[in-house]
Amino acid sequence: MQDTLNTPSTVVITGASSGIGLGLAQAYLERGFNVVANARTDERLAAAAKQLGNPARFLGVAGDIGRRDTAQQLIDRAVERFGKVDVLVNNAGTARRRDLDDVPDEDWQAAWDLNVMASLRAMRALVPGMRARGWGRVVNVSSTAGKRARNSPSSGTRTAPDKSSMPPCFTPLRRGEMATGSSDVR
Ligand SMILES: NC(=O)c1ccc[n+]([C@@H]2O[C@H](COP(=O)([O-])OP(=O)(O)OC[C@H]3O[C@@H](n4cnc5c(N)ncnc54)[C@H](OP(=O)(O)O)[C@@H]3O)[C@@H](O)[C@H]2O)c1
Numbered sequence: 396m397q398d399t400l401n402t403p404s405t406v407v408i409t410g411a412s413s414g415i416g417l418g419l420a421q422a423y424l425e426r427g428f429n430v431v432a433n434a435r436t437d438e439r440l441a442a443a444a445k446q447l448g449n450p451a452r453f454l455g456v457a458g459d460i461g462r463r464d465t466a467q468q469l470i471d472r473a474v475e476r477f478g479k480v481d482v483l484v485n486n487a488g489t490a491r492r493r494d495l496d497d498v499p500d501e502d503w504q505a506a507w508d509l510n511v512m513a514s515l516r517a518m519r520a521l522v523p524g525m526r527a528r529g530w531g532r533v534v535n536v537s538s539t540a541g542k543r544a545r546n547s548p549s550s551g552t553r554t555a556p557d558k559s560s561m562p563p564c565f566t567p568l569r570r571g572e573m574a575t576g577s578s579d580v581r
Pocket residue numbers: 409410411412413414415416433434435436439440458459460461486487488489490509536537538539557558
């Protein structure tokens with residue numbers, strides 16, 4: 396983390412109203428970061444803000460990150476409030492367990508938009524600025540679920556793209572475009 400720098404750093408975390416995202420928001424605040432938190436509703440973000448208790452360094456931006464324009468709007472609000480974004484954590488995601496013949500195209504597409512496209516759109520909105528400033532970090536929260544074929548009465552069948560779909564999609568990006576030039580963007 397960038398806590399050795401003098402200027403306050405800013406992190407954007409998607410899916411920060413509960414679970415891993417909320418825990419990360421707490422950890423980043425404790426390390427002196429400004430935190431921009433996304434989740435679907437103002438109510439859940441207000442509850443998170445109350446729990447975190449640091450309103451001067453916290454901004455909640457409500458919106459379904461699976462929708463086409465939300466990632467750009469989130470980044471715009473973060474820059475408007477804190478000037479720049481140093482770290483992006485693509486955390487928002489869901490994994491529903493259903494049978495293959497119980498997942499219509501629309502649900503598969505919605506899972507893809509949330510678990511993969513939202514991360515791509517946020518990176519597209521942020522990485523050019525990170526490169527221009529010479530430093531940035533992108534953390535894509537993933538899952539081991541896609542590495543294991545598992546089907547049992549307790550776990551069910553996981554049939555739709557989940558967070559484990561991200562690494563194969565983004566590995567060429569990390570090896571290529573993000574790593575080019577002299578800037579330290581990873
Ligand atoms: N926990 C695990 O064991 C585990 C294992 C592997 C991978 N993961 C991955 O890690 C990530 C976090 O998991 P978690 O267990 O902390 O989940 P969680 O407690 O269910 O939290 C999910 C977060 O994502 C937000 N979210 C869901 N859909 C959203 C959308 N369309 N737009 C914006 N925000 C949305 C939720 O906020 P609202 O509901 O308030 O909108 C919530 O803040 C997920 O991507 C999950 O797939 C978790």
